[in-house]
Amino acid sequence: MEIGLIILAGAVVLLTLIVVAQNLQLQKALRKQHEYEAKPTSVHVSEPTVAQLETSLKAAYEAKIEEATGTFGTDLQTTSERLSEQVSRLTTTVIEEELEAYQQTLEEVRHVATQAMEQIHQAVEHQRVELRQGMEAELVEEKKQLAAKFDAKLGDVVSSYISESLGSGVDLGAQMQFILQSLEKHKDEIRKDLIGDL
Amino acid sequence: MTFELPAAVYSPQLLESVVYDIQYYLDWIRQNQIRKKVGAQPKEEPNHSAETVLVIEAWLAGKPATLESIEALLKYLKELELPEVHIMLAALPNHAQREVFVTWFRNNTTPHLMLSFVADRNLGGGIVVRTPNRIFDYTWKQELVAGRDKLAGIVRRV
Numbered sequence: 001m002e003i004g005l006i007i008l009a010g011a012v013v014l015l016t017l018i019v020v021a022q023n024l025q026l027q028k029a030l031r032k033q034h035e036y037e038a039k040p041t042s043v044h045v046s047e048p049t050v051a052q053l054e055t056s057l058k059a060a061y062e063a064k065i066e067e068a069t070g071t072f073g074t075d076l077q078t079t080s081e082r083l084s085e086q087v088s089r090l091t092t093t094v095i096e097e098e099l100e101a102y103q104q105t106l107e108e109v110r111h112v113a114t115q116a117m118e119q120i121h122q123a124v125e126h127q128r129v130e131l132r133q134g135m136e137a138e139l140v141e142e143k144k145q146l147a148a149k150f151d152a153k154l155g156d157v158v159s160s161y162i163s164e165s166l167g168s169g170v171d172l173g174a175q176m177q178f179i180l181q182s183l184e185k186h187k188d189e190i191r192k193d194l195i196g197d198l
Numbered sequence: 199m200t201f202e203l204p205a206a207v208y209s210p211q212l213l214e215s216v217v218y219d220i221q222y223y224l225d226w227i228r229q230n231q232i233r234k235k236v237g238a239q240p241k242e243e244p245n246h247s248a249e250t251v252l253v254i255e256a257w258l259a260g261k262p263a264t265l266e267s268i269e270a271l272l273k274y275l276k277e278l279e280l281p282e283v284h285i286m287l288a289a290l291p292n293h294a295q296r297e298v299f300v301t302w303f304r305n306n307t308t309p310h311l312m313l314s315f316v317a318d319r320n321l322g323g324g325i326v327v328r329t330p331n332r333i334f335d336y337t338w339k340q341e342l343v344a345g346r347d348k349l350a351g352i353v354r355r356v
Contacts, residue, residue, distance in 0.1 A: 151350040158342050158349060172289045176298065179287075179325045182336035183302060191307040193329045194281055 201274070204252040208300040208313045210282060212249055217275050219250035224268050231265065282312040286326035288337075290317040 045053070183190070207213055222244055230240045246254070254263065257271045285299060300313055324337030342349065 154349050172291055175323045186334060187306045190327060190334060193332050194307045
């Protein structure tokens with residue numbers, strides 16, 4: 001146990017020593033740095049080296065510029081393409097939507113028109129049927145009336161024909177027998193009427 | 199007294215003519231009586247129609263004509279109100295045919311009536327009797343019209 005403590009103490013001392021030593025080295029380095037900063041050193045570069053450096057810098061600058069320009073151009077082109085694509089897509093979508101709405105409206109109008117046409121057709125058909133039935137009924141009725149009129153007028157026609165044919169040559173003497181027979185047949189009626197009047 | 203107008207006097211016109219004649223005759227009788235009273239020459243007796251003669255003879259029934267009897271006849275005829283029967287035929291009957299009709303009507307219905315005759319050739323034949331209340335149509339035309347169903351049937355069969 002004591003040995004362990006002793007070893008541990010020794011290690012601690014050793015480590016402390018190491019830390020102190022390193023601290024000293026660090027302080028020394030810091031002092032050197034401060035010294036360098038306090039008194040700058042001038043660097044002497046030769047003319048060819050300056051020219052070379054300028055050339056190199058120019059070249060590097062131009063290269064960077066070209067690179068930036070290229071990148072910008074590429075980005076611009078990509079953005080333009082995307083923008084065009086977007087605009088195209090947007091336009092197409094809008095037109096398609098509008099077209100779809102137009103077609104839908106057109107379809108609705110067509111449907112309404114078709115329904116209206118069907119209703120009109122049905123009404124016309126109904127009217128036609130009614131008219132036809134009415135006309136047929138009227139024709140039948142008219143036919144009946146004409147037949148009745150014809151029957152009614154037939155007697156007149158025949159009697160008129162007979163009287164016209166006889167003209168003024170009516171022989172009353174030839175009719176006397178018929179007339180007296182008619183009077184004899186109905187004498188009771190005539191007598192009754194005349195006696196009732198007295 | 200039962201007096202019947204002669205068959206020859208069958209119409210109101212004839213009766214009116216007879217009344218006029220008798221009125222004239224009556225005036226003559228009155229004037230003649232006055233002339234007799236004053237001693238004037240009597241006037242000649244006026245002529246009468248055949249119908250008037252028949253009426254006076256029927257009225258007097260063989261008795262002599264007096265002022266009173268003729269006055270009574272005139273009064274009777276003027277007050278006479280007889281029903282009139284109108285006869286319509288296809289042609290106007292002659293005198294003999296008229297007498298046949300008058301006789302038939304007076305014998306078969308009543309002796310107290312008047313007849314008048316009109317012609318309508320459109321009847322064709324037969325007779326129409328119009329009394330004050332009714333019309334009795336026994337014409338051919340009426341017979342044909344009444345049998346129009348038969349006629350129509352015959353036409354349809356043909």
